Amino acid sequence: MLDGVLFFPVTPFAPDGALAPEALRAHVSAGVAAGAGAVFPACGTGEFHALSADEHTEVVRLTAEAVEGGVPVYAGVGGPLPTALALARAARDNGADGLLLLPPYLVSGDQAGLVRYVRQIAEAAGLPLIVYNRANARFTPDAAAEAAAIDGVVGFKDGVGDIETLARTVFAVRESLRESGKPFQFFNGLPTAEATVPAYRAIGVPLYSSAAFCFAPEISTAFHRAVTTGDDKRVDALLAGFFHPLVALRDKAPGYAVSLVKAGVKLRGLDAGSVRAPLSDPAPEDLAALAALLERGLDLVRSA
DSSP states (O other): OOOSEEEOOOOOBOTTSSBOHHHHHHHHHHHHHTTEEEEOTTSTTTTGGGOOHHHHHHHHHHHHHHHTTSSOBEEEEOSSHHHHHHHHHHHHHTTOSEEEEOOOSSOOOOHHHHHHHHHHHHHHHOSOEEEEEBTTBOOOHHHHHHHHTSTTEEEEEEOSOOHHHHHHHHHHHHHHHTTTTOOOEEEEOSTTGGGGHHHHHHTTOOEEEESGGGTOHHHHHHHHHHHHHTOHHHHHHHIIIIIHHHHHHHTTSTTHHHHHHHHHHHHTTOOOOOOOTTSOOOOHHHHHHHHHHHHHHHHHHHTO
């Protein structure tokens, strides 16, 4: 079972646009040293959409080597079924401990088709698999319960933000697994998930992914500590002073949920390169705003 701050590293690129292995190793190693509970390479923040199959495999391999077995490594897979199957097998063979299943490519299948997609990948990979509920892979409570019963499926990550439907999904899955006693976890997977942690925890979803951990692990871990110890005053201060303004900045342009994070990594001293098309790096004024916001967040942590 996973616990702690879930780290979703960026994928660094060199000036010529190629993968930057040493920067990736440094980024992952620093995150583990900062206290990550698990590492999720080649997922949304890691620009899964922009990686070739060979690059994806290399990112997983390098991440597993950098982690050195210290925490679990869950690789992002998804897209067309043959691609997802190939990436899942390659991730397994290159050190991944589990998989985060991103949506299939382009089309919106019916609920039975989505469950079949999950089942085929879970069976082929032979690794623990977390289903990501978002975009064109939105599961009803009944379909989520059916997927949760599949051997190897161990979690459900929500990136939709429909609290009412998710509350019913949590209930449906737990009821369906009650007799078997199968361990199962739920995750908040919204961008800048910290901003919605109080709402998700209220319906029984305590785990969350932290993109902010990539560039501000001090702030991310301070928030996690405040949440898990019930320090509501501290939670509110970090939400008001850092996470809510970060959401406002993120919402200024499509793709900022990824490109702002990579820009933040560079602000902290690691040259992670630019994001790949179709995303764009932040505008200069937004980069300046991010730098100011980062300093404000660090001041909040230092003044505690």
